[in-house]
Amino acid sequence: MSxxxxxxxxxxxxxxxxxxxxxxxxxxxxxxxxxxPTPFPKEVNVRVIVTANNLEVERxxxxxxxxxxxxxxxxxGFVLLGRSSDCAxxxxxxxxxxxxxxxxxxxxxxxxxxxxxxxxxxxxxCHSGDWQNWGAINFSAAFNExxxxxxTASNLNVAGHNAAAVGIARDSQPDRFxxxxxxxxxxxGNCTFxxxxxxxxxxxxxDIWVDSxxxxxxxxxxxxxxxxxxxxxxxxxxxxxxxxxxxxxANDLGIREGHxxxxxxxAQNVTxxxxxxxGxxxxxxSGQAGFYWVAIGCAxxxx
Numbered sequence: 001m002s003x004x005x006x007x008x009x010x011x012x013x014x015x016x017x018x019x020x021x022x023x024x025x026x027x028x029x030x031x032x033x034x035x036x037p038t039p040f041p042k043e044v045n046v047r048v049i050v051t052a053n054n055l056e057v058e059r060x061x062x063x064x065x066x067x068x069x070x071x072x073x074x075x076x077g078f079v080l081l082g083r084s085s086d087c088a089x090x091x092x093x094x095x096x097x098x099x100x101x102x103x104x105x106x107x108x109x110x111x112x113x114x115x116x117x118x119x120x121x122x123x124x125x126c127h128s129g130d131w132q133n134w135g136a137i138n139f140s141a142a143f144n145e146x147x148x149x150x151x152t153a154s155n156l157n158v159a160g161h162n163a164a165a166v167g168i169a170r171d172s173q174p175d176r177f178x179x180x181x182x183x184x185x186x187x188x189g190n191c192t193f194x195x196x197x198x199x200x201x202x203x204x205x206x207d208i209w210v211d212s213x214x215x216x217x218x219x220x221x222x223x224x225x226x227x228x229x230x231x232x233x234x235x236x237x238x239x240x241x242x243x244x245x246x247x248x249x250a251n252d253l254g255i256r257e258g259h260x261x262x263x264x265x266x267a268q269n270v271t272x273x274x275x276x277x278x279g280x281x282x283x284x285x286s287g288q289a290g291f292y293w294v295a296i297g298c299a300x301x302x303x
Contacts, residue, residue, distance in 0.1 A: 029081060050095065066094075068082050112147075150247050155266065162191060211294075215234070263283070
């Protein structure tokens with residue numbers, strides 16, 4: 001459904017870093033158990049977005065490019081699985097955002113800033129140039145406190161191959177954060193990122209709209225094999241006035257047995273009425289993954 005932000009429940013948080021082995025080695029997976037500060041009403045649909053961070057990563061240490069998966073979601077919390085797509089051992093924590101649309105129920109709009117960065121080129125996975133750093137991303141207005149920042153890869157203004165880059169939101173400050181990303185893809189390519197920064201201590205705009213949804217799992221071949229990509233065509237429940245910012249995260253929906261693969265999500269071809277949700281498996285093993293998605297932007301009546 002499409003809902004005004006003042007009728008949407010947001011909960012956010014962060015968890016500090018764990019150590020991950022390099023990709024395809026024992027220890028490249030870690031599990032975080034997340035409890036919501038306030039349980040969601042049982043009758044609402046909750047969607048969760050996660051993004052790697054550098055919380056409590058020592059200065060100079062490797063901040064690993066870790067892919068997050070949301071599992072076992074309940075009104076009270078979820079399990080966050082992280083898997084390193086990185087060629088080097090390193091540390092990473094996670095930011096998370098849980099969203100539930102509740103039409104007819106008034107909520108205080110959360111303070112947020114939305115944006116997108118310009119594309120950069122990436123070399124193939126494990127080659128020089130597979131990392132890119134956008135540096136400090138300044139918010140349009142400073143928050144009262146350091147916000148929680150979420151990222152999703154996109155093909156906006158991208159020419160050629162859209163690389164499946166894994167974003168990391170680093171060093172969140174009231175007025176800025178740092179965006180870095182690493183290519184998990186076997187091919188060279190270009191990628192950009194949408195971002196959403198949120199803080200409950202800031203007053204939000206009441207004219208922003210939220211749309212969210214989910215897609216059930218599909219099968220992905222292992223990394224670098226034919227079939228490691230899959231895409232879904234998503235239509236918004238109500239058209240936005242301008243193309244919104246879209247965030248996506250892999251989940252375990254529809255998986256009854258078998259491996260839940262660490263699939264990188266990309267919001268492609270975003271328009272006012274929908275987008276393509278593309279996923280590429282960064283995992284050494286074949287497996288399944290579904291996705292949550294959240295779109296935030298202006299709809300009819302947005303000033």
